[in-house]
Amino acid sequence: MSASNRVSDTANPSVDLSGEEGWNEFDAPSLVGDSLRFVSGEPDGNRFRTRYYRDAEQHLHARIWFGPETEGPPGHAHGGSIAAVMDEALGLAAWAAGYPIVVGNLNVSFRAMLPIKKVVTLESQVVSVEGRKVMIHGKLFCDEETVYAEGQCLCITIPGR
Numbered sequence: 001m002s003a004s005n006r007v008s009d010t011a012n013p014s015v016d017l018s019g020e021e022g023w024n025e026f027d028a029p030s031l032v033g034d035s036l037r038f039v040s041g042e043p044d045g046n047r048f049r050t051r052y053y054r055d056a057e058q059h060l061h062a063r064i065w066f067g068p069e070t071e072g073p074p075g076h077a078h079g080g081s082i083a084a085v086m087d088e089a090l091g092l093a094a095w096a097a098g099y100p101i102v103v104g105n106l107n108v109s110f111r112a113m114l115p116i117k118k119v120v121t122l123e124s125q126v127v128s129v130e131g132r133k134v135m136i137h138g139k140l141f142c143d144e145e146t147v148y149a150e151g152q153c154l155c156i157t158i159p160g161r
């Protein structure tokens with residue numbers, strides 16, 4: 001395949017990031033500003049495309065497309081790209097729940113190789129709050145049987161915010 005063909009294969013593919021019934025789109029920049037560019041900054045690019053939602057219980061979820069520029073093992077997402085998504089989305093989940101935080105510790109378990117050029121779902125929930133420590137758990141999956149990664153994210157509230 002020529003280089004020009006490879007470009008046209010990946011140029012602006014159509015990606016469906018629509019949510020589940022009962023999810024409401026969540027406007028992250030209106031809450032945290034425009035700084036979330038590393039994962040969410042190129043909505044039409046070939047790295048990540050993300051769209052955030054909240055369900056009826058206000059848990060933060062996302063549809064995420066891992067584009068060709070997230071590749072690590074051939075045809076599959078780089079572990080760091082998955083960790084970056086977990087960092088942003090689980091940190092954002094704490095903000096969305098009302099806690100101004102930074103991430104203090106993030107554990108990611110890679111459960112199955114994640115094919116690139118695929119839309120997957122991230123679900124999260126706040127599991128505990130103790131003083132300044134807010135624990136968020138999340139998982140990346142495409143269906144009940146296929147979980148790609150699980151994350152445990154310890155967020156620490158920022159004094160004075």
Ligand SMILES: CCCCCCCCCCCC(=O)SCCNC(=O)CCNC(=O)[C@H](O)C(C)(C)COP(=O)(O)OP(=O)(O)OC[C@H]1O[C@@H](n2cnc3c(N)ncnc32)[C@H](O)[C@@H]1OP(=O)(O)O
Pocket residue numbers: 032035036087088089091092095101102103104105131132133154156
């Ligand atoms: C602004 C707009 C953004 C808007 C962005 C919104 C979206 C966010 C998504 C992106 C998230 C990121 O990537 S954030 C970027 C990556 N993260 C960072 O750069 C953080 C760097 N680390 C730090 O700045 C600091 O270490 C902090 C703030 C996390 C903690 O420092 P501190 O404020 O001095 O607090 P400290 O006393 O040490 O800890 C407070 C309590 O938390 C516990 N604790 C602290 N760190 C840990 C840890 N790693 N593992 C276990 N426990 C810990 C302590 O034991 C203590 O518990 P106890 O004694 O009270 O029991």
